[in-house]
Amino acid sequence: MHILITGAAGFLGQRLVARLLERGELQGHAIQRLTLIDQIEPPSSDSDTVEIYRHAVDIAEPGALGDVLDARPHVIYHLAAVVSSAAEADLDLGMEVNFDATCELLEGCRTRGLTTTRLVMASSVAAYGGDLPAVLDDMTALQPQNSYGTQKAMCELLINDYSRRGLIDGCVLRLPTIIVRPGRPNAAASSFASSILREPLNGEDAICPVATDLAMFVMSPARVIEALVHGAEVPGEALAPFRAFMLPGITVTVAEMLEALRQVAGEQALARVRHERDPRIEAIVASWPARFDIRRARELGFAGDRSLDEIVAAFLAENAPARTGA
Numbered sequence: 001m002h003i004l005i006t007g008a009a010g011f012l013g014q015r016l017v018a019r020l021l022e023r024g025e026l027q028g029h030a031i032q033r034l035t036l037i038d039q040i041e042p043p044s045s046d047s048d049t050v051e052i053y054r055h056a057v058d059i060a061e062p063g064a065l066g067d068v069l070d071a072r073p074h075v076i077y078h079l080a081a082v083v084s085s086a087a088e089a090d091l092d093l094g095m096e097v098n099f100d101a102t103c104e105l106l107e108g109c110r111t112r113g114l115t116t117t118r119l120v121m122a123s124s125v126a127a128y129g130g131d132l133p134a135v136l137d138d139m140t141a142l143q144p145q146n147s148y149g150t151q152k153a154m155c156e157l158l159i160n161d162y163s164r165r166g167l168i169d170g171c172v173l174r175l176p177t178i179i180v181r182p183g184r185p186n187a188a189a190s191s192f193a194s195s196i197l198r199e200p201l202n203g204e205d206a207i208c209p210v211a212t213d214l215a216m217f218v219m220s221p222a223r224v225i226e227a228l229v230h231g232a233e234v235p236g237e238a239l240a241p242f243r244a245f246m247l248p249g250i251t252v253t254v255a256e257m258l259e260a261l262r263q264v265a266g267e268q269a270l271a272r273v274r275h276e277r278d279p280r281i282e283a284i285v286a287s288w289p290a291r292f293d294i295r296r297a298r299e300l301g302f303a304g305d306r307s308l309d310e311i312v313a314a315f316l317a318e319n320a321p322a323r324t325g326a
């Protein structure tokens with residue numbers, strides 16, 4: 001089993017690599033080779049059983065993935081992307097990385113006859129927008145209201161069509177907003193949703209740029225990684241006629257997130273969150289829906305978090321040494 005991961009140096013990419021190495025197998029086959037692609041060289045990982053190749057490659061460069069596709073990977077995780085705020089700020093960059101590079105990846109698979117290669121791509125809640133019903137499902141039309149969501153939606157359609165034609169075996173997971181993301185804030189418009197929990201838990205200040213009654217659809221990093229693993233294993237026949245769907249996140253308001261913070265870390269931690277509304281962030285995030293009927297994902301065997309408390313507890317358990325400075 002040979003697995004190719006684009007965006008392997010990113011937040012999800014690094015976690016996916018660790019999880020796959022821990023698992024040792026995918027689709028019932030031992031993992032023999034991992035090819036890790038990112039514009040910055042993916043960090044090294046140790047394995048006695050898996051050959052790991054790491055390449056610093058800009059996937060927006062024409063032909064950038066030619067050599068790695070020549071090696072005929074069995075599974076491709078396509079995670080490289082310019083995230084939401086950055087794609088909104090720079091249309092050319094977003095188009096080149098989020099859309100053009102995906103087209104080139106699909107054509108690369110097509111010309112090499114990689115018809116049985118499972119392509120798992122991460123799409124986003126940002127693919128939805130506009131005039132939406134109170135509760136969405138996978139039949140809700142995609143009317144993205146920002147360039148990032150539009151680029152993701154276009155990729156979804158293409159991956160579905162290439163799969164329908166039997167040119168690739170695609171599976172597109174629409175990811176909820178991921179909280180609590182460790183590390184530093186990034187250029188995603190949703191970055192604050194992690195910051196308002198993570199920074200106070202780490203004894204630092206955070207800014208909440210949105211109204212506290214804003215609801216969001218969220219999922220923990222661990223559940224997203226399990227979904228990516230499952231996305232490589234769910235049978236293609238079960239995915240037709242449309243291979244993109246929303247993962248089973250949970251709906252929480254910003255006020256509920258702040259209350260969860262207060263519960264675990266007290267008033268002092270809560271006081272570290274300053275409320276400074278940012279219309280640019282608010283406009284993007286408020287266009288993302290927060291309530292979904294996720295029956296389809298559940299029928300396909302994808303699992304979600306049980307509660308916000310569970311998500312916060314998992315973050316605390318994982319990051320306890322850093323928080324105590326040990």
Ligand SMILES: NC(=O)c1ccc[n+]([C@@H]2O[C@H](COP(=O)([O-])OP(=O)(O)OC[C@H]3O[C@@H](n4cnc5c(N)ncnc54)[C@H](O)[C@@H]3O)[C@@H](O)[C@H]2O)c1
Binds near residue numbers: 058125
């Ligand atoms: N984290 C979330 O909340 C979330 C939510 C919805 C969807 N997603 C999607 O999941 C995927 C992974 O997200 P993430 O949170 O790990 O993001 P991330 O920014 O941490 O990782 C993306 C990686 O892509 C790489 N990349 C960007 N441009 C590149 C290029 N031209 N060539 C090669 N590599 C390039 C970056 O260097 C980075 O390492 C993305 O497709 C993102 O759109 C994430």
